[in-house]
Amino acid sequence: MxxxxxxxxxxxxxxxxxxxxxxxxxxxxxxxxxxxxxxxxxxxxxxxxxxxxxxxxxxxxxxxxxxxxxxxxxxxxxxxxxxxxxxxxxxxxxxxxxxxxxxxxxxxxxxxxxxxxxxxxxxxxxxxxxxxxxxxxxxxxxxxxxxxxxxxxxxxxxxxxxxxxxxxREPPPPCPLKYSESVEEAINELEEAIKRDKAFSQMYPTRWLAIKLLEGDQEYLGRLGEGNPSGGEILARLTTLRDKLESEIRYDLETALVERRYGYLKGLVSRFAKRKWDWAERLSVSDKIDRVITNRFLGIPIFLVLMWITFKLTFNVGGPIADLIDGVFGYLGEHVAALIASAHGPAWLASLVSDGIIGGVGSVLVFFPNIFILFLAIAVLEDSGYMARGAFVMDRFMHAIGLHGKSFIPMVLGFGCNIPGIMATRTMENEKDRILTILVNPLMSCSARLPVYILFAGALFAHHQGTIIFSLYMLGVVLAIILARVFKSLFFKGEPAPLVMELPPYRLPTWKGVFLLAWQRSAIFIKKAGTIIFAAVVLVWFLAHLPTGVPYASQQTFIGRLGTILAPIMKPAGFGFWQAAVALFFGVLAKEVVVGTLGTLYHTQEEKLGAVIAQHFTPLTAYAFMVMTLIYIPCIASIGIIKRETNSWKWTGFAVGYSLVLGWVLSVLVYQGGRLLGLG
Amino acid sequence: MWPLALCKPGEKVVVRDVIGGIGVRRRLEAMGLYPGEEVEVILASGGPVILSVKGCRVGIGRGMAFKIIVSNNGIGRR
The missing domain is CATH 3.40.50.300 (P-loop containing nucleotide triphosphate hydrolases)
Structure with missing residues (x-):
């Protein structure tokens, strides 16, 4: 069959x-x-x-x-x-x-x-x-x-x-639950009235409609709107029946129906689920853990320590694996180029494949270990049951800045990638809270921005690389806090939805569950490397070669001309040269592309790029450049997901606009402020 | 009758009223919290309140805990 x-x-x-x-x-x-x-x-x-x-x-x-x-x-x-x-x-x-x-x-x-x-x-x-x-x-x-x-x-x-x-293939059996005699009578009477309204009664079985109306469910009441003669008849009947019943039971009908349902279930459970011994639920291990983790004073310090461990793991464990992959791509690039040359392939093809594709995509894939480990750590926190508690621990703080306890998980996920972060807002009940959380999510510095920080901080702040990178993450968080507050008071006034969540008992995460979750989320990154980033590096490579006859990656190429037009905009921020402008321009496709583009424009290998960067940037302009990279325009994929999730071009445009302006203003402030302080 | 937020750990109380729109009430009802139901306070230390509702742990944000009205009469009378 x-x-x-x-x-x-x-x-x-x-x-x-x-x-x-x-x-x-x-x-x-x-x-x-x-x-x-x-x-x-x-x-x-x-x-x-x-x-x-x-x-x-x-x-x-x-x-x-x-x-x-x-x-x-x-x-x-x-x-x-x-x-x-x-x-x-x-x-x-x-x-x-x-x-x-x-x-x-x-x-x-x-x-x-x-x-x-x-x-x-x-x-x-x-x-x-x-x-x-x-x-x-x-x-x-x-x-x-x-x-x-x-x-x-x-x-x-x-x-x-x-x-x-x-x-x-039979219709479902009737529901075994019956209400009290008077309620059943009312249901029957209302069903009769509903049956006379053809359109309304065709929506659902009439008994269900009658129960929902008696419960006062707005969704169903709304269908009986004005201009519908039989709707008015049903409503009139409903009001009489409700008043009669409520005066009989002496409290509201909605509660009475809910109580009856739970009462029925309570009866069933006590008959068919016998408790052989009383499990010590009172102070189970899980409750003891909660006593510490959700403690008013310990909650936030514990949260910060867990986050610190997460990032430590991401960099210390991910780093060496990343170096390994870097080596593999370097080897691959050289040998593929040699292979094409030995097969008498054209030199441009060897350059496209080794410099463009392998170099560009490779420089991005190198960060996969970091991203995977970050998502792995987050999955452990989720699977163990901590994340749900985190929402409560951070609830007060989140409220203070205008967000919601449930905004917490999307924000943490944003450090990995803003796309799953923004998607995680779907569990939020209040649409205002949700849009606000989406708007500030791109300020959580995702792992795609990390390659840029590593390159620049490594080149110009060799002894303080960790501190510099950390400061950028913090800057993102602080900006998210300030902007959430501002946007809330400008566009999203009103009380956030109350926070009520089930807290499943703590448990040891399973390897399978954790790996599956981390893989599903980080796979987006690999997919991105194969599609958007691949296309971007090929595009950059071509634009850096054309028109024919001009030197590769020079200012006379198409890409050079584009950069020359854009460069003056960034002059007040200290990096008004065309290579930086082009890198930021293509960085919108995916922020990792900034590194690959600079590699192409300075035509140098990944490992030597740092030294070249150090010649062109000062520590101050490098920092301003990193600030710009952090804030300006979310990547194409994030813009797409913001549109999808907010279902509004207006909010999508706003997210792009505010980040561009904010990024520019702050990088200019960093540069000009730094110069005033004599750091330039 | 007093708000849930003022309860102490270990206390058993009966939900009397939920202050809020129908959406909030429905949401709580689906998790087993409705007027007449007996719940046990597991944790309440000035932060969120953690309840045992029908054997499940349910966390209630501080703000919401002030909108759930409870009392201790009628316990065990169901």
Whole structure:
């Protein structure tokens, strides 16, 4: 049977092990695509269920069908509007009561068949829980498969249950949850009114619509807007029913419905998940760690130490590996050039391949070890559970500067690369907080700027290289703080969204999980080297050779002429010569390109470039140049992602504009100020 | 009745009210925090408050902790 059009959605709370189940089901056969309508990444894979092949879509983690952040909206809309044939809901077996809330809502909605995946059964057992999945399955009327997904236990069984459920092709069974008699009566009465409104009643099953209206859900109430005669009728009926019920139960109906749902789940859990012994939850290890890590006084120092260790690892471990790769590219460049020469290939081809492509792309790939190690360290912090705490530790500080606790993770990721940093803002609930976080994210000095710092600081500040580089990182952070404050008071007035987050227990990160996460993020960098950077170095090489007849990389070439036009702009900053202007110009494609371009323009090998730079720059102009590199215009890829995530050319233009002006002003200030102090 | 932010570690309280729009209330409800639910305060040292809600640890930012109103009557009466 060919069934690849059959779609199974994978839903569940965050931290329920959903991704592990997804990986176990689909193996390596995954791809990342885009969600229709919004260009947000969508992870889907093919799973073989017996001899049927189906598509599995991994939805972002959600707690309920109410959506606040973009991530949640995507998951909710998929379940409500795309209506997959089958939804597999992954549950954390240790916390069934809350984890069952989402599938209970899906049962009330009643548009897809469900299969519940009771995951992490081993952990539940160590906590003294004995779960009767068979009994629970009977009570709910949906199949439940117990699994330990990270050990592969129960996956085969899950596959056969999914296959069986697909083959049934029946509508989902009715939801077993019933409300009190008077509420049920009200639901029935409202359903009758809804059924008379053809357009409204076709949106969703009428029972679901009635419940949502009684809960006072704005999204559904909004559909009953003015100018719709039957809408008015439904609203009138709703108001009468609500008032009647609320005077009966003496508090608001919304809370009553929520309580009933949780009450039902509480009953189920106490029947089918027996606690054999009381697990010492009170002061578990995790809580003891939290007592220290989220401490009012220790929290921030601990955070700073962890960041320091992260950067130390990035440079001290990454450095030697980078040198090794540098050697490989140097060797490659020489030998490929020799090879082309010996095959009587034209000299220009040898130059293009060895100086242009291998030199240019190589000078960028050299930094891959640093970037990978940085992302590895960040993944360890995330996987261990620290990052979620970090949001709380930094919450006060973030608030003080106008950001949100949840801005913290995107900002830290920005040190690796601004692209994953900006993408990580999707978990933020408030759109104002989110755009503000995106706007200042490029000021977090990403690893692409590091090659420029290493080159210039190495050439002109040999004895203080570390301090100089650190000062640039700090400058970025300080500017982000100031600008966040300024932008907040100018464009994003108002209270930030409250910070409420689940704190999963601390755990030892797994090698597999950490490497996978670090690889996914740093792969962007390799992809960039193969595409944008490759194209940029080839372009620079050609522009440095044409028109024919002028000396290579001289001021008479196209690139030289371009630089001559741009150079006066940077004169007040002390580096008003054409090579610097050209390097910055092409640096917009990717900031690493600044190094490669200078290499081409001074026609010299990577290892000798430092010495050449030292002849052309003074320490003061070099510092001004680094400040400019840090701040001016985010790279092309970042601009693209800012546009995608803010969905606004206005904010994208603003991000480009403010950074260009700020970069220029500050580098001029550095140079002129330095001269006044007699440093020039 | 008092705000959650004033609770001490180890205290068991019942949520009475959440001050805020429907969006905030829905968000808390989905995580198991709604009027009538009993929660245990795990950590509260002037920074964020960490609660045990239905066996899960939920962190509440300082600002939000002032908007969740709790009391200690009705504990164990559910």
């Amino acid at each position: 060919r069934d690849s059009e059959v779609v199974i959605a994978l839903a569940g709370n965050p931290n329920s092990g959903k991704t592990t189940v997804f990986n176990a089901l689909t193996g390596a056969r995954q791809k990342v695509g885009n969600w229709p309508g919004v260009t947000v990444e969508r992870k889907e894979g093919k799973a073989k269920l017996g001899d049927t092949e189906v598509t599995v879509v991994d939805l972002p983690g959600i707690y309920s069908l109410t959506a606040n952040s973009i991530d949640e909206r995507i998951a909710r809309d998929f379940l409500l509007k795309e209506r997959p044939l089958l939804v597999a809901v992954v549950l954390d077996a240790s916390n069934l009561e809350r984890n069952l809330y989402l599938p209970l809502q899906l049962m009330e909605l009643g548009v897809s068949r469900l299969v519940l995946v009771c995951n992490m059964m081993d952990q539940a057992r160590t906590k003294g829980l004995e779960i009767d999945t068979g009994g629970l399955s009977q009570a709910l009327g949906v199949p439940i498969v117990p699994t330990v997904a990270n050990k592969g236990i129960g996956i085969e069984r899950l596959k056969s249950v999914l296959a069986m459920e697909i083959a049934r």
